[in-house]
Amino acid sequence: MIELKNVTRRYQQGENAVLALDNVSLRIEPEEFVAVTGESGSGKSTFLHLIGGLDKPDAGEVVVNGLALQIASDKELTEYRARALGIVFQFFNLLPTLNVLENVCVPLEFQGIQFREATVRARQMLHLVGMEKREHHFVHQLSGGEMQRAAIARALVHRPKVLLADEPTGNLDAANAEKVLEIFQRIADERLTTLVVVTHSTEVAETAERRIHLRNGILEKRVGVSAGRRVTV
């Protein structure tokens, strides 16, 4: 479970202070699929970075599966990111000198999993995202949609409890965005992980179980249907 309690994040730029998140509180249930929408600069990436332990709040608490990230040690945060978290970025972030299969194996290697087992698990994930026929391709030999599907396989291969995605269809044409969206739908249907996706796309937002909207760092109250229950954020 992900819990934010009165979270505020302020960035100081010289004389100017930007209130990127303003007293945000919410709870995301295990295996829930949540879409985060809002205008450019509304605090979406900041929100994701705080859940990912990549940034810390100035006030409030961010608790993921019982770990309070704002007071966790560097060692605990590294462990959290390596084991409990998968992240998909807008620009894919695949390593260009590795082929697809090797890219997907990277999170497992971090955990000291042997090459043979890592490749078995990586191939399962490539199959899940429909990329089993591309495992020997290097990044420059892939389409944008294929890059993003490989990046999703890599983010999922170590079975994270939480998958965060920041504008995962932002650089894709409609056909490729549709394929990526189907994969997220499948991840949600099979309840593989908690899914938090930042998006400008209405299609993605409508696919999610719940949509939360940020406006100038403030979380707008909305009611949505989540996992068969009605929930208020």
Ligand SMILES: Nc1ncnc2c1ncn2[C@@H]1O[C@H](COP(=O)(O)OP(=O)(O)OP(=O)(O)O)[C@@H](O)[C@H]1O
């Ligand atoms: N490291 C930083 N230093 C200073 N200001 C920052 C920093 N990161 C973000 N901001 C500011 O905080 C606000 C929220 O930024 P954030 O990246 O969360 O927005 P966003 O909703 O993800 O926008 P976009 O849709 O354009 O990606 C913006 O006004 C931004 O300029």
Ligand SMILES: [Mg+2]
């Ligand atoms: Mg952003």
